[in-house]
Amino acid sequence: MSRWVVPTGRSVRISLSAGLDAVGFHTVGSREDRALLGLPEADHVCFVLVDGLGYHNLDSRSGHARTLRAWESLEPMTTVAPSTTAAAITALGTGRQPGETAMTSYALRSPATGKNFSLIKWEGSGLDPLMWQTCPTLFEELLAEQAESCVLIQPREFIASGLTQCALRGARAIPANTTNDRIDAAASALRRGAKAAYLYWGELDHTGHSKGWMSEDWVEDLEELDAAMAELASRVPRGTLIILTADHGMIDVTRRFDVAEEPQLACEVELVSGEERAAHLYTDHATAVAERWQEFFGADALIYTKAEIATNGLMGPLADRTKETMGDVLVFMGGTDAVIDSRQRRPNQSFMVGVHGSLTEQEMRVPLLIEVA
Structure with a gap:
């Protein structure tokens, strides 16, 4: 953990x-x-x-x-x-x-x-x-x-x-x-x-x-x-x-999860952005998506809705521009895990070995x- x-x-x-x-x-x-x-x-x-x-x-x-x-x-x-x-x-x-x-x-x-x-x-x-x-x-x-x-x-x-x-x-x-x-x-x-x-x-x-x-x-x-x-x-x-x-x-990453291959993760997610260790998920169903992702990863990830980020102060006060542009759900990966969406990657695009972004x-x-x- x-x-x-x-x-x-x-x-x-x-x-x-x-x-x-x-x-x-x-x-x-x-x-x-x-x-x-x-x-x-x-x-x-x-x-x-x-x-x-x-x-x-x-x-x-x-x-x-x-x-x-x-x-x-x-x-x-x-x-x-x-x-x-x-x-x-x-x-x-x-x-x-x-x-x-x-x-x-x-x-x-x-x-x-x-x-x-x-x-x-x-x-x-x-x-x-x-x-x-x-x-x-x-x-x-x-x-x-x-x-x-x-x-x-x-x-x-x-x-x-x-x-x-x-x-x-x-x-x-x-x-x-x-x-x-x-x-x-x-x-x-x-x-x-x-x-x-x-x-x-x-x-x-x-x-x-x-x-x-x-x-x-x-x-x-x-x-x-x-x-x-x-x-x-x-x-x-x-x-x-x-x-x-x-x-x-x-x-250094040892395990990757692909949103495109996991229906529980892909459900109701319009776009995966951010980076491998700190994903921004864009969705009209933030609470439901956050709950499904938390159920999938358990203690191996920290998952917050935008509303929770605004309340917990993790990123400080949220300006209007921030609220308009950040993801509706944020996913911070634990251990040496990463999450990607292969649908957004070029064919034969190589993966990074070392990554960052999480907490x-x-x-x-x-x-x-x-x-x-």
Whole structure:
């Protein structure tokens, strides 16, 4: 039986706010955020977001991360619900919960097309990300001269992506794809006067999806990250606070259930969206569907109707846009199980090995490491 974890106040949602506050860039509640996380004041800050590096994933492979093992490890944080990139990065970029930003999944049904679309890429959605996610980002809350002193270090293809527009608009973006380019861009920007750098690191998540987080390839990527962080710490200005955290953890799937092959699951469900570990079900019969799915999975899944999500606060307050766009039933899978609908998959489409999105300890707990250069 899974140990379920719900988001707490000590969350990745407040981590960027706290980091900016460390260099005197104050936003609403940022002083309290920094005090809660225990971050020191600093001359500069470099915020490293490692996609997919959960606390337990790192802890299990810490022997391959000599640099990170030597950094100060503060009390781990929780990520948001669902434990997925679009929700978590928008939460840390705005300081708001997914219920407020309407970024409640990797994929949702588009009100414009009636089909699934990705809240990371937004391709074919028929939607404007800026009209969807209207909460101001932390960078937009800063004074103009402060925002000009903040940089985003990202792969080139992420610079103008829908997710970046939703989560991180307002800071100056610097494209950098290779390991060396990323470290050079962050260190150079800070040495040239930037006060804050946000550095995204995506290899571990990519490899986890394709090969599994327990694979040798994942370990090699962790070792590369570790070496890069040693290089980063040696090159940023003296007195720079480096913060390293993640948007979610990851599990390797061992069993999948196909909605198309299970009449009890398919009954009265119009569309399956979301992701394998955190499905959004669209239906006009939410209570009946939720009951059938709970009967099918028993204690191996947590299942809520939209009305229950609005009441239990799992995603925070639900904005009108959120209520209009999220699924009518949400399914959080336990153990190492996943649920898919093969009717929505391309022929011969491969499955991901490592996935996330649910509320288990391994997916929800993320590290908080700091180093003062």
